[in-house]
Amino acid sequence: MPQQLARMVKNEVGIDIHIRITGKTMWIYVPMTDLIEEKTAGWDKAGLEKLNKVMNAAHRVILSTDAKLDFLAVVGADIKKFGVALLTVEYIPDLEQAVLEKFSRGEYFMRSVRDVRFDPTLIGDTTGETQSYRDITFDEFICMQIIHRAKSLFAKDKKLNNLFELKTTSYTQKFGILKLEFEFLRKRYDLSPEEENIKPLDYVKQIAAEVIQNYNYKDIQGVELTDTFSEETVKLSLDELKKMKVELPEYRD
Structure with missing residues (x-):
């Protein structure tokens, strides 16, 4: 071949x-x-x-x-x-x-x-x-796809692109946990009350759930998502990912 x-x-x-x-x-x-x-x-x-x-x-x-x-x-x-x-x-x-x-x-x-x-x-x-x-590995591909989708969302969604720049990303896999790090830099600080409440990881965790649900993936224990700029970390079990309702903005081409 x-x-x-x-x-x-x-x-x-x-x-x-x-x-x-x-x-x-x-x-x-x-x-x-x-x-x-x-x-x-x-x-x-x-x-x-x-x-x-x-x-x-x-x-x-x-x-x-x-x-x-x-x-x-x-x-x-x-x-x-x-x-x-x-x-x-x-x-x-x-x-x-x-x-x-x-x-x-x-x-x-x-x-x-x-x-x-x-x-x-x-x-x-x-x-x-x-x-x-x-x-x-499939675990690696899942990590790569979560990052790929996050980059697409924060580049294409006008509201999010106006607020954040996704500067760097990385991932590791250990003991069945997919650990992904994102560095979200703020572009503006003159925020409205609504904008103050927007957290990048709220979108990333939905993206992670979407990917896991798309592939009906069962061979992990969960994911750990970290915003290295704000130092916020979110941990989600596989069961939580499978049950999560995904309501992401329409950002696909």
């Missing part, structure tokens, strides 16, 4: 990709010189389209085989100047369910985790040798 996919991408997109399978995770390293637009330091539309074609090819190949894979992780790497990596992680059963239209297109994109990081070792790395590859 890796050889077939690499040939397909070379023929259709004109890129040499490098594929590694670790456990049940398939990693695709995509070296790119047109991922970032140099004048603006923003995403290059043509580069993003090229990366999207690589992912579409990967979807077609994965869905046409009976390979026992759980996750697809694609690293679009700027190897020219900036050392930016755009990571996309997808749960393959989600891909299969999306094809059957079991959930909306917007929900599919929310389940497709995206993250951006800066790594100067990417510059000049045409094969991905500087990167580490691991077998992604």
Whole structure:
């Protein structure tokens, strides 16, 4: 399968990709010189389209085989100047369910985790040798998706975006507890009484419940959510997460 996919991408997109399978995770390293637009330091539309074609090819190949894979992780790497990596992680059963239209297109994109990081070792790395590859666990994917959804909410919801900036995030898993940390910086301090009562973790705990409920996940004891700026921590058991009513703003594309 890796050889077939690499040939397909070379023929259709004109890129040499490098594929590694670790456990049940398939990693695709995509070296790119047109991922970032140099004048603006923003995403290059043509580069993003090229990366999207690589992912579409990967979807077609994965869905046409009976390979026992759980996750697809694609690293679009700027190897020219900036050392930016755009990571996309997808749960393959989600891909299969999306094809059957079991959930909306917007929900599919929310389940497709995206993250951006800066790594100067990417510059000049045409094969991905500087990167580490691991077998992604479902606990890790749950953490990544909670963070991904939180970033989307606080970026797209006008009220929340006007009040908070989600600066940094991190996660660990220990003894069945998913521990996630968020650094919410306030953008304003001239708040109305209503705005004073808005706590970022009230939204994050609903996001955590939504993710757990979406996957009917049972293999954890609970989650621990911390706002490192306010030093507030919320602990929720698995039972509490499954029973929680989710009433989040409509922020999906």
